[in-house]
Structures are given as structure tokens and as C-alpha cells.
Amino acid sequence: MTSNTFPGEVDPAVREELARLRDSIDNIDAAVVHMLAERFKCTQQVGHLKARHQLPPADPAREGRQIARLRTLAENAKLDPAFAEKFLNFIIAEVIRHHESIAEDTVNGAAPTAN
Numbered sequence: 001m002t003s004n005t006f007p008g009e010v011d012p013a014v015r016e017e018l019a020r021l022r023d024s025i026d027n028i029d030a031a032v033v034h035m036l037a038e039r040f041k042c043t044q045q046v047g048h049l050k051a052r053h054q055l056p057p058a059d060p061a062r063e064g065r066q067i068a069r070l071r072t073l074a075e076n077a078k079l080d081p082a083f084a085e086k087f088l089n090f091i092i093a094e095v096i097r098h099h100e101s102i103a104e105d106t107v108n109g110a111a112p113t114a115n
């Protein structure tokens with residue numbers, strides 16, 4: 001019978017290899033979180049800059065260039081370009097939501113921030 005849980009009799013070498021791979025996965029996930037946090041720090045500043053100068057939250061032409069670039073990078077890295085595009089669009093949608101909320105706060109006279 002097959003199972004998703006670990007039966008006791010798994011080969012210790014297999015357990016070790018799995019643990020080693022999971023350690024790397026955990027490191028990569030941590031790096032992704034830190035990189036995303038840095039990216040959002042930048043986009044937060046972009047949001048304030050755009051709000052101060054009444055620029056629109058979204059810039060579809062810029063997005064088009066980012067997507068084309070990322071798809072090429074993904075292809076070269078043997079990552080599915082469609083996945084890379086979906087991932088970038090997911091992040092940008094969140095950034096635009098932040099920009100819109102910063103713009104609203106700016107119009108409504110919310111306390112300005114350093115950015």
C-alpha cells in the first residue's frame with residue numbers, strides 16, 4: 001500500500017537526501033522572502049513618489065517590458081516562462097493595490113511618510 005505519510009521503514013539514505021534537499025528549499029524560500037521584502041520597500045517608495053506627483057499607480061508599458069525581460073530570463077534559466085509571467089503579474093497586482101491605497105491616503109491628507 002502507498003501512503004503520503006512516512007512509514008518507519010524508509011531507507012535512512014533516502015531520509016538523509018530528502019532532509020538535505022529540504023534544507024536547501026528552506027534556504028531558498030527564506031531568500032525569496034527577503035528579496036520580496038526588499039522589492040516591496042522599493043515599490044513603497046515608488047508609490048509615494050507617484051502619489052506626490054499625481055502619476056497613475058499602474059504603468060502598463062513598463063509592465064510589458066518587465067514581462068518580456070522576465071520571460072527571456074526564465075527561458076534561459078529553464079524555468080517555465082508562463083509561470084514567471086504569472087508570478088510577476090501576481091506581485092505587480094499587489095504593488096498596484098498598495099500604490100492605490102497610498103494615493104488615496106495622500107489625497108485624503110493622511111500623515112506623510114519619509115518616502
Ligand SMILES: O=C(O)C(=O)C[C@]1(C(=O)O)C=C[C@@H](O)C=C1
Binds near residue numbers: 043047099
Ligand atoms: O515601475 C513602476 O512604475 C511601478 O510602480 C512598479 C511596478 C512593479 O512592481 O514593478 C508596479 C506597477 C507598475 O504598473 C509597474 C511596475
